[in-house]
Amino acid sequence: MTVIWQQVPKNARVVVSAAAILLTVVGCGQEPDLSASSSTVSSATTTTTTTTTTTTTPPPVTVTSVVDGRTVELSSGAKLQVLGLAAPGECWAASAVEFATETLVGKTVSVAGSRLLLADGRDYSVLAVSKGVARAVAGADAAIEAAQTTAKQAALGFWGPSCGGLDVKPAPPPVAPQPVVPQPVVPQPVVPKPVVPKPEPAPAPPPAAYYANCSAAKAAGAAPLYRGQPGYRAALDRDNDGVACE
Secondary structure, three states: HHHHHHHHHHHHHHHHHHHHHHHHHHHHHOOOHHHHHHHHHHHHHHOOOOOOOOOOOOEEEEEEEEEEEEEEEEOOEEEEEEEOOOOOOOOOOOHHHHHHHHHOOEEEEEEEEEEEEEEOEEEEEHHHHOOOOEEEOOOHHHHHHHHHHHHOOOOHHHHOOOOOOOOOOOOOOOOOOOOOOOOOOOOOOOOOOOOOOOOOOOOOOOOOOOOOOOOHHHHOOOOOEEEOOOOHHHHHHHOOOOOEOO
């Protein structure tokens, strides 16, 4: 009998013992102590399970380079596209890269899913959008949307005159041509040509003289006649000394 009792499970033996005690008390005319029996059964059949939750903090990494305003390369070799940011527009892509480079490159950050957290705990997506160097993607978190609304109202970054909130800055309107004003024609002064005086006419050669003989030359008052003078002839100069009608 003892061997059979030992083969009964412990929990069942406790229940049977409690029932035997209860029957004994009832047979003796006493009120059974149900609380004690219930406590005994409960303590025998109740099992407590304790669950421990462990939270793992992502290890810090360093940003090595910036691909564009929303994509970075990490020291772990991974490439991360930051959550909540739209692709940079042509008009403000350069300023987005410049801000990301100054803020992230060489800095220690933490990666939570696709979120990039700075060393001070700030979310890079919220920070970039609040400075007007990034645009929130459709359906972004409320914090990112609120930061974008503030930047837009303050005309920060590409929300200002540089881009007017557009991804591609519109071309400036064509410049109207200036009216052509005719220049007054200034008449050139007429310079009179210099008057060249006509040369004086050459004096007329003396009229040729002819004397038939020295008597005629003397009568005309021309004697004596020298060689080369009008009226001189060799026939009148007998001694041929250059003087005629001496």
